[in-house]
Amino acid sequence: MVGVVRGAGVVVTGAGGGIGAALARRFAAEGARVVVNDLDADRAGAVADEIGGIAVPGDASGIVAEARAALGGTVDVYCANAGLASGGSEAAEEKVWALAWDVNVMAHVRAANELLPEWLERGSGRFVSTVSAAGLLTMIGAAPYSVTKHGAYAFAEWLSLTYRHRGIKVHAICPQGVRTDMLAGTGSAGDLVLTPTAIEPEAVAEALFEGMAEDRFLILPHPEVAGYYRARAADPDHWLTNMNHIQQKWEATR
Secondary structure, X not given: OHHHHXXXXXXXXXXXXXXXXXXHHHHHHOOOEEEEOOOOHHHHHHHHXXXXXXXXOOOHHHOHHHHHHHOOOOOOEEXXXXXXXXXXXXXXXXXXXXXXXXHXXXXXXXXXXXXXXXXXXXXXXXXXXXXXXXXXXXXXXXXXXXXXXXXXXXXXXXXXXXXXXXXXXXXXXXXXXXXXXXXXXXXXXXXXXOHHHOEOHHHHHHHHHHHHHOOOOEEOOOOOHHHHHHHHXXXXXXXXXXXXXXXXXXXXXX
């Protein structure tokens, strides 16, 4: 894997902290040239300075051209990591739903649209989508997040099945709780479901590198998610009943 990454031009969005920063550090440690993107210019700059990377702050939806130029004209790996943990139910305001859709799904679509022509022409490229176990399963108390993460997973899956024979590698990272600011913002629902098994961001980066070495699409930093996913597919009603029990437990603590 080191040979593949060394010298590669890598972009990591939402890399001012958390999973994104861990990914940026790991790619840099393996010899990649890393663009660090974040809405917060100071945080992007701090991580870039730490790893010897290049800070390209701004909205993740529109930084491909600038990042490509910063890397000398070529992006080899694009980590669509920036995400928004929007809580709420069906009653969440439409602007909440729209922003979650824009950040968690459409930013990935826009990036792929910019990257794929070059990648398809040369026959190589790697798209890494930080999804969430919520994209495979769901998350109580967070309808906009759960629905849009399902969309992010579906888009990554579609990219993989459509372009894998043309040299495009796609990886979907689907962790449960990770000890980041995002987890801290999930409140009592996160405390109940995610915090007890939460892992460090560095463990997510390690899981990605193991998955890339094995050429796996689905990256599960929490291996138990595979069993939950199988159970959901095998008996949806039983799985939904179990999830509803968790919902009731959460409601009783509020």
